[in-house]
Amino acid sequence: MPRGRPRDAAVGHKVVETVLRLIAEGTPFGDLTMEGIAREAGVGKATLYRRWAGKDALLLDAMAAVDSPALPVLPGTSFRDDLVVAVETIRKRGLAKRDSAMLRNMLTQMHNNPELWRRYHGTVIAKRRAALARLLEHGIAIGAVRPELGSDLELLVDFVTGPMLTRTAFREDAPLEQGLSERVVDLILHGIAPGDDT
Amino acid sequence: MPRGRPRDAAVGHKVVETVLRLIAEGTPFGDLTMEGIAREAGVGKATLYRRWAGKDALLLDAMAAVDSPALPVLPGTSFRDDLVVAVETIRKRGLAKRDSAMLRNMLTQMHNNPELWRRYHGTVIAKRRAALARLLEHGIAIGAVRPELGSDLELLVDFVTGPMLTRTAFREDAPLEQGLSERVVDLILHGIAPGDDT
């Protein structure tokens, strides 16, 4: 039906990819400009405005295009092994510029652009948390996690993700520490107080 | 010695306070403008440029003026009680707009402005972490914390602060949950695995 020349799908993809690249390179949202995006993407400004109403709409689309990069495959050999892989994944994501820069920017924009945050949370964060929640429920089912903790899975997810998240978020210099995830997991499993069956 | 009219100390204070207020209100760093600051502070632009070389220098000074708002007094009745107060303090800070907005902005600017981050980290974050590290060392000394964990206090601090930090950072809607800090502390102390002396 559409009469004239059809839109080139590659163009839209190229633009979104450019936006994500710029964010990954550390460009704050406020410094993202339509002209800069067009320049970097090798695209005419008219093309941008033909497809998106403005910067907000473009960013919104870019958010939806952030590929939740394949949740890790859990080894399944033991609950602890699975947890180590999950925590290690958080660490790797923190080191990946694309993911961490995106998250940092989203946290900053959370107040000023609630819709953007909602979208990002829905397409990226919610999935990760849900996967972890499933793992924890499995842990409860097999007796590796105290059953009464199941009453607040959200808190449990925060407890598991928090330490590694803050560590990677605050430390750019993150040295490659061997066995870090294992040590974090052991802390998560047994806590810091003595008297455990460690 | 200085000949002419002396600088009004109140002016400098007023400007810095305005900057911190704007940040607290959610203004991203990129949207902070010298003209906007002058306007909000009721100050001439010339005054800004007379005292600071540019926006970066002004922000740098503002960082140094962030008052690490008095570390909490620990009850000292028990290690667990102290820990609860420490964690509860993190929660309250997360709800305080000024603190959380500042932290979010700093995380975003970390890459683009390392000097700014270094300053903020030194004047604010380092002190908080040091205080918590002291508490944990005390815990080790009195046998409330497994002694072998003292070999990596930084990790321990991340483990204690992480859960509440991520929870407050990601959740704007943070409902006032009764006893949240206590539950987090118990997780920190005993972990999620069964077999503890809880």
Add this chain to the structure above:
DNA sequence: ACGATACGAGACGCCCTCGTATCGAAACCC
């Protein structure tokens, strides 16, 4: 009193961005 400096206010030129419009070329349907 006099010179020097600080103050708030605002004008100035420069540059960048926004969103729109126009251009020639290209790609599609009828």
Add this chain to the structure above:
DNA sequence: GGGTTTCGATACGAGGGCGTCTCGTATCGT
């Protein structure tokens, strides 16, 4: 081929920030 739409490129006016400068006034040392 004719009509239509998209493409990259570029020009345009409006708006705003930057950093400098100039006003008139105020406040200090000498």
